[in-house]
Amino acid sequence: MKKWFENDYFIRLWLSSILFTIIGGGMFVLAGEIEDSIWINILNSMGSVLIVSGVYNVVYEYILKSKLISLIIQKVKLKNSINKSGIIDVMFRSDDVPYKELIKETTSTIVVVHAYGSTWTRNYIEIIKEVGLQKKLNITVALLSVNSKFCDSIDIHYKKSVGNMVDSIKRTTKYWENMGEKLKENSVVKVYYFEGNPVHSLYKFDDKIVVVSNKISNTLSLNLPSFICEQNKETKQGLYQIYEEEIEELISNGELVYSNQEKKNEREKGL
Incomplete structure (x- = not known):
């Protein structure tokens, strides 16, 4: 089970992104409970970075990168087919x-x-x-x-x-x-x-x-x-x-x- 979990890239990606989003949201909540403006700014900034990072990881790695990899594989297969055909x-x-x-x-x-x-x-x-x-x-x-x-x-x-x-x-x-x-x-x-x-x-x-x-x-x-x-x-x-x-x-x-x-x-x- 542990080996399967470690090797499953996309599950780890989703979990890390969710974790970043939860921690980022927690920092926003924590910033609303304190009065020190310096810490409010720090927590809000860190929360924004974590949430954006979590969403970006999913969008880039899961959607953009996977589609890019699929496109590359498709082009490579096409090139191999062309090479094989002799055209x-x-x-x-x-x-x-x-x-x-x-x-x-x-x-x-x-x-x-x-x-x-x-x-x-x-x-x-x-x-x-x-x-x-x-x-x-x-x-x-x-x-x-x-x-x-x-x-x-x-x-x-x-x-x-x-x-x-x-x-x-x-x-x-x-x-x-x-x-x-x-x-x-x-x-x-x-x-x-x-x-x-x-x-x-x-x-x-x-x-x-x-x-x-x-x-x-x-x-x-x-x-x-x-x-x-x-x-x-x-x-x-x-x-x-x-x-x-x-x-x-x-x-x-x-x-x-x-x-x-x-x-x-x-x-x-x-x-």
Whole structure:
């Protein structure tokens, strides 16, 4: 019983606060019974200090401090969850993603997974080409197959003419093919078509992956929540691993429609 009492911090806090308040109140009563003004002031002052201290202890320790501790614990748990997930940045708009910096920092691998991505490709293909000329990169692009049943559905969803999606995919494919021909002596460029559901766009830059959500509604907008996650080499768990597996599955099950190394490989086989 004694051990339980000594270890129960909040019970001791309440008892000490009540004791301070009672003693402080007693001093006020005692000050009312004497006539010496000096002692009256001393007792009143001491009584006020004790009562205020008792109330303050409860308010600070029990209410403010306990809530502060709970908040800290909550934030620590959140931080641990974020660290475990591998998320290093979150953006509320897709155009806030620092693609240029990520592309320029890439040293070996770029993977782009799009439904069609013609706008994104036009915006960043020149930067990718510059980096591909300076470094030996493996650039892999996965686009929705022109034979996918989703193509017509996406056109209807966004109130476009049927066939618009297929034209966009073909146009985007041509962008990558043209770039690949310019990089064939330095970097590998491959384009795949996949049959999956284009629920989000993925961009892999070495050990970082950018995930951009697509809107469920048919409103075209840049307000697409996005985040960047990085590889956790110690635990090999987290969002990076999840999306890397998805990328690998799409490519392994996809159809290779272009490689800037095909003719080179054929020449090597001939030799």
